[in-house]
Amino acid sequence: MSKIDIKNFNLYYTNFHALKDINMSIQEKRITAMIGPSGCGKSTLLRSMNRINDTIEGVRTSGEINIQGKNIYSEKTDIDKLRRNVGMVFQRPNPFPISVYENVAFGLKVNRIESKKSSIDAIVEKSLKAVLLWDDIKDKLKKNALSLTLEQQQRLCIARVIAVRPQIILLDEPCSSLDPVSTQKIEELMLALKDKYTIVIVTHNMQQAARISQDTAFMLLGELIEFDKTEKIFTNPSKKETDDYVSGKFG
Numbered sequence: 001m002s003k004i005d006i007k008n009f010n011l012y013y014t015n016f017h018a019l020k021d022i023n024m025s026i027q028e029k030r031i032t033a034m035i036g037p038s039g040c041g042k043s044t045l046l047r048s049m050n051r052i053n054d055t056i057e058g059v060r061t062s063g064e065i066n067i068q069g070k071n072i073y074s075e076k077t078d079i080d081k082l083r084r085n086v087g088m089v090f091q092r093p094n095p096f097p098i099s100v101y102e103n104v105a106f107g108l109k110v111n112r113i114e115s116k117k118s119s120i121d122a123i124v125e126k127s128l129k130a131v132l133l134w135d136d137i138k139d140k141l142k143k144n145a146l147s148l149t150l151e152q153q154q155r156l157c158i159a160r161v162i163a164v165r166p167q168i169i170l171l172d173e174p175c176s177s178l179d180p181v182s183t184q185k186i187e188e189l190m191l192a193l194k195d196k197y198t199i200v201i202v203t204h205n206m207q208q209a210a211r212i213s214q215d216t217a218f219m220l221l222g223e224l225i226e227f228d229k230t231e232k233i234f235t236n237p238s239k240k241e242t243d244d245y246v247s248g249k250f251g
């Protein structure tokens, strides 16, 4: 089933046309990878899916991004609610410089989702278990999150997103600051989360897209060139530009 329907979507940074008439349907409970050379608009499109781009001066959009049938660019959209439902994880782990526990509890308190200590405790535990961090840090919940390893910090950032019960998780190059062993572990985590969440990931790493995603979008110069099953994109793409990119002729 389609979870995110993008229709004739355009985005301008002042006069620069960064996304050109994008149309795509992202499927539920699958991992969709967005690939393409630097500057092609991958992050811009990802960030459009929870309207984080709104915070940048000079950004204008046209067209629609529908999530569960509702256009998130409609004036009626409750932005806080949208960002809870469509969580985001960034390139560099960015936990708050407070305790591990408070990082996960933060969104619950700020959004007044839970106020009872026992309920918050239960969600913190469940979220840390979901990212396979609980066993390692259950005795360190009061430690400052910045004392964790980078991989643990990135897991914590994913737990922080999960705690507020999103349906969609956007990841922008989530492994780019991690070593290969940590990268593999985070990839395994993404695969484990796919059964519950719709995941969209921007990656520079084509092997990563091939390993973990079921669908892949190839972008070039602000356009969506091809969007199909990952296997098709990497073995038998329809467009020459895709073939040239995945076979390493440019990029």
Ligand SMILES: Nc1ncnc2c1ncn2[C@@H]1O[C@H](COP(=O)(O)OP(=O)(O)OP(=O)(O)O)[C@@H](O)[C@H]1O
Residues within 6 Å of the ligand: 013, 016, 018, 036, 037, 038, 039, 040, 041, 042, 043, 044, 045, 056, 204
């Ligand atoms: N805040 C901004 N203001 C003006 N132009 C921007 C801004 N952010 C991005 N751009 C431009 O929009 C285009 C798309 O950028 P974007 O970061 O989405 O590409 P990308 O494919 O994610 O690239 P990378 O892989 O290098 O992160 C680029 O030409 C970039 O220079």
